[in-house]
Amino acid sequence: MRKSISTRSFFITTVFVILFIYACTKGGGGNNPPPNPCSGVTVSVSGTTTNPSAPGAANGSISVTASGGSGFTFSINGGAFQASGNFPNLGAGSYTITAKNGNGCTGSGSFTLTDPNPCAGVTITVTGTTVNPTMGSSNGSITASASGGAGGFTFSLNGGTFQASGAFNNLAAGSYTVTAKDANGCIGSNTFNLVAINPCAGVTITVTGTTVNPTAPGATNGSITASASGGAGGFTFNLNGGTFQASGTFSNLGAGNYTVTARDANGCTGTNSFTLTAPNPCAGITITVSNAVTNNTPCQAANGIITVTPGGGTGPYTFSLNGGGFQVSNTFSNLAPSTYSVAAKDANGCTGTNNATINNLPEGPLFAAVRTVLQNNCVSCHNNTISEGGMNWTVDCNIVQFKDRIKARAVDGNPSPMPPSGLMPASERQKITDWINAGGRFTD
Template sequence: MIRRAKYVHFFLIGLLASACANHSEEELVDCATSGLTLAVDNQANPSGCGVEDGTITVSGTGGRTPYQFSLDGTTFQANGAFSKLLGGSYTVTLKDANGCATTTDVTLQVPSSDLTASAETTMTTGCDTNNGSITVTAEGSKTPFQYKLGTGAFGDNPVFENLASGQYSVTVRDADNCAQVISTTVARGESGVTFSGDIKAIIQANCAVSGCHVAGGQSPNFTLFSNVKANAAAIKTRTGARIMPPAGQPALSQSAINEIACWVDDGAKDN
């Protein structure tokens, strides 16, 4: 029985190493040096109050094609042309095939309207929590104002709570049905996830194993913190998409994937 157990143990180790050695994983990319750039090519203000005919056109360079574009950070499209827009401030996001992203802000003015709006946010605390908030302040002569978050319904409350970190779109409407859109981001606060206490063990157990990301194995060598940090954004993207670790190795748990994302979003610190 002992001899059989040892045989199974060494067989599994050999199978794992073979899976890593035979797996061709694309080179990890440091998004900070990818050269991904987003440019505003054209913008047109809406023709009047409450009229949805504004446009924004953007394009991308650098990084790796194909590109994807978004106005809300969630719903992406293959081209950089956005139409049927109200007045307001928009945050346009460009994402490339490596999962790297960059943003730029664009403001569309509404003629003959004195409605203005701004937003303040509170960041989330902890890992994978929904305790952020957005508070909207509106000014103008056509009161009362109404507010909605994303595609939700309009209401009288300018405060939106229990939000996850991320990009949001808030619309403010006055009594003349003139509307302003505000793009704002709920930041992620420090999660409390550490490299030494949480992430290192995940990397060593699933990535920096024989035949994979170790000295003499597949590059980069993830036994070195500097290499893990340099590839942190790509590690987050690939683990989140469940394409890392490669086929033939046990899949990461969702809690491990969340911890990696939190650590990367905290700045991939050596803590």
Template sequence: MKKIVTYVSIASFLLIFTELGCSKSSTSTPAPTNPCAGVTITVTGTTTPTSTPTASNGSIAATASGSAGLTFSLNGGTAQASGTFTGLAAGSYTITAKNSSGCSGTQSFTVTSTPCPAITVTATVTQTASPVATTGSIAAIGAGSTGFTYNINGGAFQASGTFSNLGVGSYTITAKDALGCTGSNSFTVTAAGCATITLTSTPTNTSGPTATNGSIVASATGGLAPYTYSKDGGASFQASGTFNNLATGTYPVVAKDFNGCLSNTASTTVAFTCPTITANASTTNTIKCETNNGMITITASGSSGFMYNLNGGTFQPSNIFTGLGAANYTFSARDGNGCTQSGNTTVSQAPAGSLFLAVKAVLATNCAIPGCHLSPAPQNGLDFTDDCTIVGQGLRIKARAVDANPSQMPPTGPPLSAGDKQKIVDWINAGGKHNN
């Protein structure tokens, strides 16, 4: 007996010892304190827009509160003492203010840009002494802004707007203002001694926004035939005045005579004219109690390469859309050149079929007793006032009320009449669906 008590004491001692050791170790390591607890660093500031859309001279002047000794960084970059960041392009920036303990606050800023003014270029053009001389010049003046420099045909900018030693040809002068905003215009240097050459240029539109079947027919008069024609402002010439296979766009058409004398530049725009597209849709009803099975078939004519979509969705090569529920639909047919024709159509729910309605009536009549399958307390959870329950149970209804011998449904009372059984058989044989 004494020995047992001793054992108990030792066990108690071990238990106490263990608990003491456990509690000692848990208090010896203090929980780390969060230096940022209760510290809220708030960043505010103002932005200065860039002077043009492309200039990198916007700035953000940020200040922060909530802690001392804060440094600032832009988009996670190098930290600095000042909250001002300059030389910024238009865009979004995040500024982070951080104290010596690493606690931080951030704020997003958007540097906007100032739009360019409309810059126009006019010029006084001096003819060359002859068709082959390079004594022409263009003295251009920019307007709409200040501090202009000028270039010719995309070359280096210079302070003067006058370009000399030019041969016969078409030249583009660009004026750039002090902020980097530009405006351009094209000028034609003609030759002295040249007769006036008059150009007419007639476009034929493409058959769609992406088609390349536009054309231009140009014809020159005056000067000395034969003429050559250019649709790129004089960069290259061809003998024919007809340009085919053109995409939409504006073409600077110019003619040159045998002496190298240039006509006026006719800025000729090839636009697009879509063909008349007809698009119709035929629909197939969706059947109640089935997975959506409505269908739309689109028929398009008047062009080629058609693709089709429904309700503004992705265009597809097939003109048939299946699996549709009862609803209104917008359909479109798009031809190979991007011309579209749209219309509206409706997929309806097929009405209940006469054979189905006859069976529904049989169930209603023969079930008009307590304990049967009509709501509010339908037997077995099968509510035969619900159309889709009837459709779903069609084969079982036939099995229980028609095929079983003796008939199992109704379970009590007389079986269904031969006529009622036949109605069930006829409906199942026709497909057993809601619209049969």
């Protein structure tokens, strides 16, 4: 085990000795390495550039000088080193120029050559003519041309694809931007507004026509024959907003108001109204109204009656009183005294009127006799001023209304006689009895 350790120590020692000898030989026998000639040396490259004179031209150049040493050579973009710092025949681009001095120390600089802007100072002018579309159509167009720049123009509409022609067709109303591009890519643009043309502005379509009225009330054999003028011609016609047709004749029409519209080839329209009138079914017809009247009985609910007998027209008739609704019955009942306007209307709507007067029936003789009895025996205590027991016998209808009380008091003496001084003679009382037995009405 001891022997093993000793052997390894020997080996390590030998390796160090060999390394030491090698180091002394390589360093030229000294203890320090030789100085780096570029240490502390900065090689700088500066220069001027000349840009290419035209886009794509390779006549630009870079001319450089270097500092930080002497005996420089120069390389562009890692190429071969050359003595001159001038690099001609260059196109636009970025270049790295490296300078190397006599000691091999290097430095570099970056240079950029740019093409001139072909559009600087260039103005492309776009002009053009427009054709406006007709309203609702896409038949407008723009024909554009361009000037300025290098020529060789192409054109684009609203940022679309460039095309050789400056003509753009099938355009609807609207605002359009036409861009022109010359051979150098320089652009100019202009805006064109297309306005829809109303073909009917200032156009008047006049519709005239003749009518044939229906031959009978309710018949639909009338017609309208319309024609139109003005506008572009090529008219079509419709009736009351219906479908347009080539003919201006509309048949099978009944009485009424009709509107005929004519439309020309441009869609411009004009209208006219026509009235078809059926013959008057009442022409020459006189509806007669004769009224039979039953007069009213006073002092009770109105009971006048008018019974109408029409004539002169076509039945069935209906009847109206004082402008009220027409009714089927020819009798009007429960009428108070008055003068009434009675109308009769026949099946064709023909009417006639006549007045009917309902009067009150006259008083009857039995009533008149009773009134005389009361005037003579009772009114002194039963009048407008004194109305004993609430009774006023100067009003005829009071006599009728309270006849039962009159009989009770003045005929029967029940509960006590009237007049209070004693019952009237039997002949007077009999007049009351006779009237009541006859019905006790004003007319009895």
